[in-house]
Amino acid sequence: MYHLPELTPSVNIRRIAVLTSGGDAPGMNAAIRAVARAALHQGIDVLGIQRGYSGLVEADIRPLTSPLVGNILQRGGTLLKSDRCEEFHKPAVRWQGYEHLREMEVDGLVVIGGDGSLAGARQFAAETNFPLVVLPATIDNDIEGSDETIGFDTAANTGLDAIDRIRDTANSHQRLFLVEVMGRDSGFLATEVGIAGGAEMILVPEQAIDLDRVSESLKQGDSSARPSSRIIVVAEGRKPGRTQRLAQALTERGFNPQVCILGHIQRGGNPSARDRVLASCLGAVAVKVLQAGQGGCLLGVENRHLVQRPLADLGERLPLDPALLELAQLIQQ
Amino acid sequence: MYHLPELTPSVNIRRIAVLTSGGDAPGMNAAIRAVARAALHQGIDVLGIQRGYSGLVEADIRPLTSPLVGNILQRGGTLLKSDRCEEFHKPAVRWQGYEHLREMEVDGLVVIGGDGSLAGARQFAAETNFPLVVLPATIDNDIEGSDETIGFDTAANTGLDAIDRIRDTANSHQRLFLVEVMGRDSGFLATEVGIAGGAEMILVPEQAIDLDRVSESLKQGDSSARPSSRIIVVAEGRKPGRTQRLAQALTERGFNPQVCILGHIQRGGNPSARDRVLASCLGAVAVKVLQAGQGGCLLGVENRHLVQRPLADLGERLPLDPALLELAQLIQQ
Amino acid sequence: MYHLPELTPSVNIRRIAVLTSGGDAPGMNAAIRAVARAALHQGIDVLGIQRGYSGLVEADIRPLTSPLVGNILQRGGTLLKSDRCEEFHKPAVRWQGYEHLREMEVDGLVVIGGDGSLAGARQFAAETNFPLVVLPATIDNDIEGSDETIGFDTAANTGLDAIDRIRDTANSHQRLFLVEVMGRDSGFLATEVGIAGGAEMILVPEQAIDLDRVSESLKQGDSSARPSSRIIVVAEGRKPGRTQRLAQALTERGFNPQVCILGHIQRGGNPSARDRVLASCLGAVAVKVLQAGQGGCLLGVENRHLVQRPLADLGERLPLDPALLELAQLIQQ
Amino acid sequence: MYHLPELTPSVNIRRIAVLTSGGDAPGMNAAIRAVARAALHQGIDVLGIQRGYSGLVEADIRPLTSPLVGNILQRGGTLLKSDRCEEFHKPAVRWQGYEHLREMEVDGLVVIGGDGSLAGARQFAAETNFPLVVLPATIDNDIEGSDETIGFDTAANTGLDAIDRIRDTANSHQRLFLVEVMGRDSGFLATEVGIAGGAEMILVPEQAIDLDRVSESLKQGDSSARPSSRIIVVAEGRKPGRTQRLAQALTERGFNPQVCILGHIQRGGNPSARDRVLASCLGAVAVKVLQAGQGGCLLGVENRHLVQRPLADLGERLPLDPALLELAQLIQQ
Incomplete structure (x- = not known):
């Protein structure tokens, strides 16, 4: 209100x-x-x-x-x-x-x-x-x-609905999923969807992807007591194909990620x-x-x-508060 | 955020x-x-x-x-x-x-x-x-x-989904619908659902129902250029059966309202x-x-x-701002 | 297809x-x-x-x-x-x-x-x-x-969505719910929604409600190992207020049923x-x-x-196959 | 039933x-x-x-x-x-x-x-x-x-929900969308989703993609009275990247397609x-x-x-009836 x-x-x-x-x-x-x-x-x-x-x-x-x-x-x-x-x-x-x-x-x-x-x-x-x-x-x-x-709120709920669906199947198979949400310059949507969806990792466009860190973190998760339902939310970023490239790189490192690209689905809906x-x-x-x-x-x-x-x-872009990404990390593990 | x-x-x-x-x-x-x-x-x-x-x-x-x-x-x-x-x-x-x-x-x-x-x-x-x-x-x-x-947000979206569905059929038939949402003492949910759903009227528990005013307003609407899709959102209030009683009273005054009672549907869902x-x-x-x-x-x-x-x-109930009800009225007509 | x-x-x-x-x-x-x-x-x-x-x-x-x-x-x-x-x-x-x-x-x-x-x-x-x-x-x-x-299929899914939501809250509280779906003369919708939603009982308009049987069955359920999530699907029937009357009668027998009336919600939606x-x-x-x-x-x-x-x-109404109601009973218990 | x-x-x-x-x-x-x-x-x-x-x-x-x-x-x-x-x-x-x-x-x-x-x-x-x-x-x-x-039915509805959302935004912008649904060998899902979603074209795995025909058909549509909301449903096929390759080829021919890949979203959901x-x-x-x-x-x-x-x-795969694809074509144009 x-x-x-x-x-x-x-x-x-x-x-x-x-x-x-x-x-x-x-x-x-x-x-x-x-x-x-x-x-x-x-x-x-x-x-x-x-x-x-x-x-x-x-x-x-x-x-x-x-x-x-x-x-x-x-x-x-x-x-x-x-x-x-x-x-x-x-x-x-x-x-x-x-x-x-x-x-x-x-x-x-x-x-x-x-x-x-x-x-x-x-x-x-x-x-x-x-x-x-x-x-x-x-x-x-x-x-x-x-x-x-x-x-924003509708798009977040649409992305979240996709994550919820993937989680059903992730839990059945113990697989790794990369879900690309919109966001060329801003990670707000990825962060909201990632926290709400309990994503294992949230990759915002404000930060370059550190492949070693991602890979290391995934390996730690593998050895934990909760091997199921691994979902990484990836903001699309400026350069098209960000998620596909990440999937390729992870495949080369021995992971078997599945890719979903939500694209314009997030713009629609009631x-x-x-x-x-x-x-x-x-x-x-x-x-x-x-x-x-x-x-x-x-x-x-x-x-x-x-x-x-x-x-x-006005004219600046609203910055993302990193405290939220830290919080996401805290309650995921 | x-x-x-x-x-x-x-x-x-x-x-x-x-x-x-x-x-x-x-x-x-x-x-x-x-x-x-x-x-x-x-x-x-x-x-x-x-x-x-x-x-x-x-x-x-x-x-x-x-x-x-x-x-x-x-x-x-x-x-x-x-x-x-x-x-x-x-x-x-x-x-x-x-x-x-x-x-x-x-x-x-x-x-x-x-x-x-x-x-x-x-x-x-x-x-x-x-x-x-x-x-x-x-x-x-x-x-x-x-x-x-x-x-609150989930319950509002659940109520809204119901209104959207009713609107489909309301537009097909030019009928009058009473949709009861939860809210024994507070009209927040009714107001949110009513504004978001474009309800013709929002009856909150903070105000007694003035049957003459409701009836008068419905008649004015009848003679307007937009006779279709008439939805009144009714908060359940303290005393059970509020919506059924209103339906009865409106029927006696020559209207033919249809009733939906959402009940506990609003408490569930992802x-x-x-x-x-x-x-x-x-x-x-x-x-x-x-x-x-x-x-x-x-x-x-x-x-x-x-x-x-x-x-x-603490201990008081958060009051509803009447400005929002006025706004709802303004953009409905 | x-x-x-x-x-x-x-x-x-x-x-x-x-x-x-x-x-x-x-x-x-x-x-x-x-x-x-x-x-x-x-x-x-x-x-x-x-x-x-x-x-x-x-x-x-x-x-x-x-x-x-x-x-x-x-x-x-x-x-x-x-x-x-x-x-x-x-x-x-x-x-x-x-x-x-x-x-x-x-x-x-x-x-x-x-x-x-x-x-x-x-x-x-x-x-x-x-x-x-x-x-x-x-x-x-x-x-x-x-x-x-x-x-039919859309209406069944709408009714089912309501049941799924109620089940969330039913499981939290071990309550009894009566959910009224459409169907004046035919129990197809109630049966489909009831089987799909795992309802404890399905009351179709083709059969008069036997209050003793309903009451007895509810009592048996109470003493079972699964006390939670009790949902009865009630077709509206010819005479308005069927579900409210049932709720009243069950209340008199010591139950505390909650009522949801889906009404025209079932006619709408994509x-x-x-x-x-x-x-x-x-x-x-x-x-x-x-x-x-x-x-x-x-x-x-x-x-x-x-x-x-x-x-x-043509001209007869399509009859409901009672085998489906038996099947519903079989997998509920 | x-x-x-x-x-x-x-x-x-x-x-x-x-x-x-x-x-x-x-x-x-x-x-x-x-x-x-x-x-x-x-x-x-x-x-x-x-x-x-x-x-x-x-x-x-x-x-x-x-x-x-x-x-x-x-x-x-x-x-x-x-x-x-x-x-x-x-x-x-x-x-x-x-x-x-x-x-x-x-x-x-x-x-x-x-x-x-x-x-x-x-x-x-x-x-x-x-x-x-x-x-x-x-x-x-x-x-x-x-x-x-x-x-199948759930997956079809999930795919359809995505199409409905894209249609909202397609109508706002007059864009071309490629929506990839599952189906390595079979086009049932693509066909159901395509007919139900009013897709302009349905590309099943049973048929190789004829790029000239797709391109020609898109050009005809461009000159028609209904330039908006152009959605092509693409089954994923055996070889990964089918939709991305099609997007690439269409881009080279002067179109500007947007891609959505539903992936495992279709396996989940209630x-x-x-x-x-x-x-x-x-x-x-x-x-x-x-x-x-x-x-x-x-x-x-x-x-x-x-x-x-x-x-x-048993052992054969159920074949897709081409009459359904013809029907889809008939009511799309």
Whole structure:
């Protein structure tokens, strides 16, 4: 449960637009719905921009009505589709998007997405001063300025479900499994899944894989009283094929690892309760932030309070606390 | 992700005991495992007390080994079984439990449970000064001193899954559904499920049901453009049959509600990622709290930090923030 | 996996219509999609009739295109909505429906539904001789002429999931649970859920509840070596409140049963693999049956073969084999 | 629902043994439980052989009691663990197993497993004439003599769940996904998952991948009105890395496929209702087959009837019906 901020309306907002950008995350639809409903409830028009910044640049924009967002709360993916828009790195292209918002008489914009989307929004807001609010939505949970991001909890549960299934069969056979979860730069998802799933080891992208250490640790485990159910959670990392390479190396050292690559499975599925509540709160409050004339911010969660952080202050990736990896090690052995 | 406290060992703990008490909550097993593993890892003996305070009083106690807790992380329920022990309200009975702990040379106790368990622990600790730590575990989320409790997140997702299923059929038929979730005194679960599930109304136990208002609101909905998928989430409340009585009253007023009573379904199921991570962190840190000589406390979560609160200070039920119910109303319409 | 019939086209079908009728069943959407896709693939127009026979009578009919059925395969409920249409019992009303089909130049009709829908279709076909095919879709599995019905498998898995969750908590507390599943006249669902869930007793609607026998059996179980996890599956039966009455009676006899009423939860959820494959095969073959000029039939499954049965021959309810209840008893004890 | 055979007891069976062999399949535990309960119910002793034929050869055998099988019905994996035993191909080793059965006064053996287990059992039975019954359990569904195998339905639903999740994100991004399911020699699982999941293409191991045809078909789809949600289901095949190689080849041709490898996820999870009912029926009837003196057979399902097939007659792999792949193609486009 979150603490909601008190915000006093000071600006007359008559029309807002909303877009989803970057990799999709479960709960984006819940955020779209909350933005739309909270606005429509007050007589504010709502426009849906298709395919992220691409649709903003190409003016691929259509009205959102209450029925249109009426049955999307429980759906993964995003009604508005999403995209990564390389073009949006060019100032001229961003100004084009700005013109479209002016032409359509939009008074405020809500951007739902991850770190790439945040970077685009920061540049856009700095240049144009257009009132916008960014809502953090990524399964990576690595947005500075917010303890939580929309989609992380669902992705963690999806990864955990896979581990639980593998554990059934691992216990039957005393095998070694490598389970690759998403996470190019951040180990939050791997850590959450690894602790929750009781993984023997968690290999995050923040640390290079020390093959000797992995191999040594596996041998120690072999001689212990609990030879069964050995699962290593591996974050995918920047360079594709990380888990396959590790499997190859372990095979050469005499182990017989089985590989599962969850891939985009983690992006889908009905969003969890937590992701829907988070998305609903962020979406509804985003409208109030625009009405309070306080755009140019990320609306995130800090210590369970919904808080605004100026976009200009942000940009670092949220670091992973190593104490959690130590804890994982402690209770595994 | 949680922030873990720094704790310096100051007491020589050689043997601890752990019990689960009150209504079971998914994640209790993960907490038992974390307590046991964190202790065993440091050479501390671990005893499992069966059936809560009843087992303490009857000395129904057996050693926990690493293999015994090796495959319970993902299971609902509790390996140690749980019970409500009326007898434990009597001082003499509590002293009997104390004697058993002394006889078995137990240096510290971890109690995993809800508000009843907390009350028992507070009395026990006040009288005997026995070092103990309480970990909040209840699907009701209503423990003063902790923002979160083990089991709430799983129960919310279970309730949400039911709502999602009902929504499928509600949309096919334009029917009205009453879904009863748990919650005798607290509306946290109903609120979380209701917001996440997009319920038309959320009837919490903190507020009496105003039949005229419910009926009026349903009629307004009927005349709106969105006649489909009408779901009311009802917390069970103190007096059994609350939902059935509401259904009866609504039928008399011309509605045709369908009833689902989730009951104990919400207590089971594989615990969610969040509940397992919470339970794992609390369990591992509980051992450190005992080693730091800081017993007599609840170990809970405040603003994502694991914090200790003296048992003597606690006892109130955590209140529900009405702002969340207003938010639910705002985005529903 | 099913054996598909060989059918030779003999009639020029240019336009077909499809409707879903009665209680919705998971997989109806998969059947709609298969009918539409199989027809469109051959250049046949497809019309979707809304709300079952009601939409036929009121000419609430619209074209179905490939994109319209493009994302429904995995959804519970029915895109075409469903309804029970009392009016359709009147011959004049049925003829009105017939006129609408003629006006819209429909050459064949596919009816997806349960026993009530079958009865309506039989009368309609007998009177008007309009070419139609009925596909069995009901979570009750009680359609004469087909071993399987669309929706049964999903509903069974939903009920089973509830039992699995309750078992977690039952094992923690040694309690007695009554779980009410759907089934007004037929015990197929209760039997499948009961066997799969290891229920101590299965109370089907085909047999009156013998309270003495239930009570006696529970007492025997109490004195056995396995006192935990006692779950009784109760089919809802014709008269509402069956399970509540049983709970009351058992309470009076000194038991303390907990009640769960699954209700319409069982109708929703993503359809199972089996239901989708069944629905896909039936839907695709239904078009071929119409093209072969062999309307006036139920297209069902017998011994894994898709077979046609003349509507005139059908009408009895499929009986439950008592050998299965005996088997359930055998492996429970 | 299955039709159970009538069997008349003719042999005095006092003690039976049961083992699970080969790759584990969800529902094996349900079969173990049914064998044990049906035997114990009649006063027959039950021994559990650990790790398949390995445990038979090494006399790793222990009694199964009713409580021991009391909470396994809903668990994936196998209580008895499973193994592939290369040694069992040697006659001398098989006779060693036979001696252990004689020494322990076992009157009948139930073998639960797939085609490798069946081959071992056939040789063992032919040489020793020891009374045994094989129950088909493999997620591949490819056992001659049985339409269905324990584990297939659960594995299909697990694969389908993955596809449903990917579809969410595929629809958001218009991407191409390759999903690898199990199946070294048989395409049953790929076909079931592909039809149920609405896959654009299903690549079974029975057919070599024609890269030109795949590529051509993908290009046609690109130019169609439904560019979104493109999922290709790929059976793993004999040679590891099949899906990765296909991804590589498609990338070279200008596509950008994303890969998911489900791997052993498909072997785990709570068994489906269908698998548990199948396993329960087969297990209970297996005991009756031994009591009827009719060992030396596979007990399978044909046309929904539980039937016995002499082991000597079996050995071919069940072929996949190409009509189903044609049907999949028909309703996809």
